[in-house]
Amino acid sequence: MKFTLQIWRQANNKAQGKMVDYQIDNINANMSFLEMMDVLNDQIIRKGEEPVAFDHDCREGICGMCSMHINGRAHGPLKLSTTCQLYMRNFTDGETITIEPFRAKAFPVLKDLIVNRGAFDNIQAAGGFISVSTGQVKDANNIPINKEDADMAFYAAACIGCGACVAACKNASASLFVSAKVSQYALLPQGQTERNERVLAMVNQMEVEGFGSCTNTGACEAECPKGISISNIARMNRDYISAAISAK
Amino acid sequence: MEVKNKIGFLNSGIGQKVTMALTGLFLCIFLIVHLTGNFQLFHHDSGLAFNEYAVFMTTFPPIKFVSYGLYAMILYHAFKGLHLAYKNTKARPVKYQVEKASANSPWTSRYMGVLGTIILVFICTHMSNFWWEYHNGPIPLTKYETSLVNGTMTASTYVGEIAGKKLEYNNADNTLHTVIIKDLYVVVAEAFHNIGLVILYVLAMAALGFHLVHGFQSSFQTVGFNHVRYTKVIQAIGIYVFGIAIPIAFAAMPIYFYLLSIHLI
Numbered sequence: 001m002k003f004t005l006q007i008w009r010q011a012n013n014k015a016q017g018k019m020v021d022y023q024i025d026n027i028n029a030n031m032s033f034l035e036m037m038d039v040l041n042d043q044i045i046r047k048g049e050e051p052v053a054f055d056h057d058c059r060e061g062i063c064g065m066c067s068m069h070i071n072g073r074a075h076g077p078l079k080l081s082t083t084c085q086l087y088m089r090n091f092t093d094g095e096t097i098t099i100e101p102f103r104a105k106a107f108p109v110l111k112d113l114i115v116n117r118g119a120f121d122n123i124q125a126a127g128g129f130i131s132v133s134t135g136q137v138k139d140a141n142n143i144p145i146n147k148e149d150a151d152m153a154f155y156a157a158a159c160i161g162c163g164a165c166v167a168a169c170k171n172a173s174a175s176l177f178v179s180a181k182v183s184q185y186a187l188l189p190q191g192q193t194e195r196n197e198r199v200l201a202m203v204n205q206m207e208v209e210g211f212g213s214c215t216n217t218g219a220c221e222a223e224c225p226k227g228i229s230i231s232n233i234a235r236m237n238r239d240y241i242s243a244a245i246s247a248k
Numbered sequence: 249m250e251v252k253n254k255i256g257f258l259n260s261g262i263g264q265k266v267t268m269a270l271t272g273l274f275l276c277i278f279l280i281v282h283l284t285g286n287f288q289l290f291h292h293d294s295g296l297a298f299n300e301y302a303v304f305m306t307t308f309p310p311i312k313f314v315s316y317g318l319y320a321m322i323l324y325h326a327f328k329g330l331h332l333a334y335k336n337t338k339a340r341p342v343k344y345q346v347e348k349a350s351a352n353s354p355w356t357s358r359y360m361g362v363l364g365t366i367i368l369v370f371i372c373t374h375m376s377n378f379w380w381e382y383h384n385g386p387i388p389l390t391k392y393e394t395s396l397v398n399g400t401m402t403a404s405t406y407v408g409e410i411a412g413k414k415l416e417y418n419n420a421d422n423t424l425h426t427v428i429i430k431d432l433y434v435v436v437a438e439a440f441h442n443i444g445l446v447i448l449y450v451l452a453m454a455a456l457g458f459h460l461v462h463g464f465q466s467s468f469q470t471v472g473f474n475h476v477r478y479t480k481v482i483q484a485i486g487i488y489v490f491g492i493a494i495p496i497a498f499a500a501m502p503i504y505f506y507l508l509s510i511h512l513i
Contacts, residue, residue, distance in 0.1 A: 006345075008345075019345055069344060069346075071346060071348065072344065072346035072347045072348030072349075072351075073348050073351055073352070077351075098345060098346040100344055100345060100346070103340050103342055103343065103344055104339060104340055105338065105339050105340060105341050106339070109342075168352055170336070170340075170349060170353075170358055171336035171339055171340075172336070172339040172340040173261070173336075173339070200253045203255075203260060203262060204253065204254050204255050204260070206261075207255050207259075207260055207261060208255075210339060211261075211339055212261070212335065212336035212338075212339030212340070213261030213262070213264065213265055213332055213335070213336060214261070214262075214265060214470070215265075215336070215357065215360060215466070216357065216462070216465075216466040216469045216470065217349075217352075217353035217354075217357035217358055218352070218353050218354075218357065219349065219352040219353040222351070222352035222353065223352050230469070230474075231474045233469065233474075234469050234472045234473065234474030235472065235474070236262075237262050237265075237266070237469075237470060237471065237472040238471075238472025238473075239472075240260075240262050241257075241262070241266060241471070241472060243253070244253050244257040244260075244263065245257075247253045
């Protein structure tokens with residue numbers, strides 16, 4: 001397969017970036033998108049130029065490291081998929097593919113397609129955990145948990161923090177990410193002790209990081225590689241409202 | 249964890265969206281009240297019911313009180329909405345070269361600010377057409393005389409002045425009931441002889457419908473109401489009642505008076 005690639009090139013955080021065109025040929029349809037990027041970089045390096053910097057790690061769709069806004073969509077055109085799980089057979093031969101970094105004020109571009117998603121770490125660190133006194137391992141059945149709640153908590157916990165929700169949202173809102181991290185504890189008995197403090201701390205941090213507000217377009221849910229539901233956003237708002245009212 | 253709500257509810261994005269949702273829902277309730285009242289326009293009584301309704305709405309103290317709250321909420325909802333939309337554009341300082349938003353979200357949800365601005369312009373036009381005219385303009389007076397014997401009613405232009413908006417009395421032998429009242433009905437009917445105004449009103453109602461298709465259900469989501477069973481019901485109400493039925497019913501009024509003016513009905 002043959003493609004014209006339009007890729008955002010930016011030398012560093014301070015530099016002016018621009019779209020640069022590349023031609024690439026002899027691409028196997030069963031290559032992953034990132035493998036195609038590897039082939040491109042090989043080609044660029046052989047010419048003695050600077051390869052395209054992009055984030056990647058597990059290449060199994062579970063780490064949340066790969067990003068890229070491909071043809072106007074976070075993680076490309078495939079539903080419920082990260083960029084690493086996107087294959088070249090999902091494109092048509094001869095197509096022009098535009099590749100841009102995730103765009104948000106809170107996700108500054110470090111180089112080319114790499115953005116700093118540290119804002120998510122700061123939100124997590126603000127309250128996305130439970131304080132547990134370590135001691136002996138308790139029997140797993142000590143705390144009964146409703147199966148439905150356990151499943152819902154699990155679906156929320158499936159969030160890999162890739163930032164596609166922010167990238168897809170017209171307001172660059174982090175509501176889906178934060179709500180998933182709030183919900184995975186809010187749904188379980190272990191999360192109740194710090195439920196109010198957690199949602200306040202995480203929502204406050206979300207504001208500090210400079211994300212936009214949620215207008216319920218549903219773009220985040222549609223582009224989320226893990227299919228996190230926006231019902232989590234309703235839960236976060238509910239918890240935030242009640243925590244803000246009862247806060248001392 | 250010792251955490252206080254440092255930013256404060258009303259300064260947070262969620263808090264501000266909650267105020268948008270609550271004022272929006274209040275405005276939805278107002279639409280129902282306004283529509284119910286305006287149905288008096290369709291009475292075949294030369295406008296008596298509508299004029300009586302106009303007097304009631306502008307003189308009954310609790311309604312006057314709520315109406316000031318309503319104006320405040322319209323202004324708040326409009327300007328806070330524009331403020332949030334502006335702030336949200338700041339959250340993405342560098343735009344995408346290619347963005348395929350149509351693949352992940354309905355257009356109504358992405359153009360709430362544009363639709364809302366059209367509605368705001370409409371509200372200003374609408375208030376100056378009728379509200380301002382009714383309070384400050386020269387409104388003709390109409391005299392409605394209803395026979396208390398056989399119920400027949402005649403309406404005629406009243407030349408002269410009355411104190412207030414309405415004067416009501418019976419004749420000495422209790423056979424004739426007379427109402428002299430400010431005739432807003434005729435102002436409405438004449439305004440919609442203008443096809444340009446009719447088109448503006450109909451387009452504004454289309455904008456209102458699209459605004460509410462997203463807005464109604466979105467406000468429930470914002471205040472935290474999302475449920476596998478009830479959310480579907482809320483979405484259906486948002487689309488069919490607030491998105492389609494109510495705007496069509498409102499749009500029917502200018503169309504009705506225009507058709508009357510060209511003698512098609």
